[in-house]
Amino acid sequence: MADTYDLIVLGSGPGGYVAAIRGAQLGLKTAIVERELLGGICLNWGCIPTKALLRSAEIFHFMQHAKDYGLAAEKITADLEAVVKRSRGVAKQLNQGVTHLMKKNKIDVHMGDGKLTGKGKLSVTKDGKITELTAKNIIVATGARARDLPFAKADGKRIWTYRHAMTPPEMPGKLLVIGSGAIGIEFASFYNDMGAEVTVVEMLDRVVPVEDADISAHLEKALKKQGMTILTGAGVDKLDVSASGVKAAIKGKDGKVTTAEFSHVIV
Known part of the structure; x- marks a missing residue:
């Protein structure tokens, strides 16, 4: 038998998880569906971690130009692996914060690929297992994804x-x-x-x-x-x-x- 909710939010980015929290605050039995990481692209792979990278680059730039500020800093080097590690750590911390907010507001989290299957119906697939959900209201907040150019297929190498x-x-x-x-x-x-x-x-x-x-x-x-x-x-x-x-x-x-x-x- 399908789990039944007042509200299901498909997608847990800044639009989705905030909508789910507001629904729960208004007394609705609420669930959220996410296929990857709570917080969506912005928090995990976009706005937040890029700002962490840019902050490291900014400090590196200032250190290279310390003399302009009447300071001395010699043999300044950058560890790209450590810079990336810091950025991922910032994203992970905020992801854990969203996870805590879901628990605090008693929002059910269903991890997996969500698919609308009919009016008020949604299926969630995770590791081959399908969970059927129903709701009076469904909010679609699925965001965007990177698109390859026809002549420039991303390979992760070059x-x-x-x-x-x-x-x-x-x-x-x-x-x-x-x-x-x-x-x-x-x-x-x-x-x-x-x-x-x-x-x-x-x-x-x-x-x-x-x-x-x-x-x-x-x-x-x-x-x-x-x-x-x-x-x-x-x-x-x-x-x-x-x-x-x-x-x-x-x-x-x-x-x-x-x-x-x-x-x-x-x-």
């Missing part, structure tokens, strides 16, 4: 999604970032501060194109001052991946195609 970039197998020497939205610029900034040679390619006419034009202009100027190569109005036509790197064909504003070698690519 071509990375944001997840690979957050737990890198090695430090890039020369990095190509395709796309200059918030995520792309965060990783470009992080790896630039950590010592990589970074090129950002954006199809539209300015970086962070969903922001105000004034912000885009100011940010592009700052990124270039930090040593990044920024190509706007440009696109990547082709990537040739080898064991040692990636050759990219980049079409510029003028329509001319040039090729460049990179160690890694973030899509």
Whole structure:
């Protein structure tokens, strides 16, 4: 017999888990369904751990420029593995906090792949076992996922999604970032501060194109001052991946195609 609830929330990101808590506070018998980690992408693989990476990079940058502040710091080095470990620890701590909130508010947590099977019906599959749930109300809060470009399939070795970039197998020497939205610029900034040679390619006419034009202009100027190569109005036509790197064909504003070698690519 299916478990019955007043409210089921599919997805436990910042939208989903907050909705579940509010439902429980209002007296509804509530459940939440999550296939991976409570807290969703933002908490575990997005906003929060990237800020932890950026904070480490910021401190590293300040230490390298200690002299500008009348301070002395010599032989400054960065341990990429330790930086990533700290970032994952921050995410884990917050994930545990969401787990505690579910228990505190008496919300049932069903881990597994959720699928709507009919009006007020939802199945959860975990390790081949299917649990049937029913509810008067269902909130869908499933968020988003990374999408491969047709010519740039992520392999986790040379071509990375944001997840690979957050737990890198090695430090890039020369990095190509395709796309200059918030995520792309965060990783470009992080790896630039950590010592990589970074090129950002954006199809539209300015970086962070969903922001105000004034912000885009100011940010592009700052990124270039930090040593990044920024190509706007440009696109990547082709990537040739080898064991040692990636050759990219980049079409510029003028329509001319040039090729460049990179160690890694973030899509």
